[in-house]
Amino acid sequence: MSFRRLSLLAAATLVFCTVGLGVARAQGTRTVTDFTLKNAANASVSLSSYAGSKAVVVVFINQNCPFSKSYQGRLNALASTYGGQGVQFLYIDAPINIDAASDAQKLVLKSDSNNITYLTDEGQKVSNQLGATKTPEVVVLQPAGNGFTVRYKGAIDDNPQVESDVRQRYLAQVLDNLLAGRPAGIADTRVAGCLIKKF
Secondary structure: OOHHHHHHHHHHHHHHHHHHHHHHHHOOOOEEOOOEEEEOOOOEEEHHHHOOOOEEEEEEEOOOOHHHHHOHHHHHHHHHHHHOOOEEEEEEEOOEOOOOOOHHHOOOOOOOOOOEEEEEOHHHHHHHHHOOOEEOEEEEEEEEOOEEEEEEEEOOOOOOOOHHHOOOOHHHHHHHHHHOOOOOOOOEOOOOOEEEOOO
């Protein structure tokens, strides 16, 4: 074979594999095993306890991350909007390389439907399992069979700094699609935020 034919063959193979991987991701074929974490009251909370939910949004946040703080209002609004529709929000505190904030500067996340759960990820087993790298980063899980399927992983929207300039509301679009019985529509997006400190 000539070098040119070999190069074309290699390029075609690469394109085919990339498209195949994208289709597999979009179909949500990745499943998540159950995990158990501690909440603020030191009680155990298992992912499997939300098997009756229409979706579970796992949000990796950090009290000291400026990006997490800029999303505080948006996360409150999303939890209020979707909490009454069978969507559970789980907030997992993830360590970053920024000094601790005073109590007055900490995030205040709330919901009208009381569906907010703060969890501590000891040993970073869940952030590693779900592949979270920044805060805030979301992973949307949907109950399927005996576990959960990852439907979306990425950013909440396309503008972490100025809410009024948001053009794409990724998380809301995914939840709207899932609640309507449609595919998520988008499998993943790039996240802007504070890097999760790995131990």
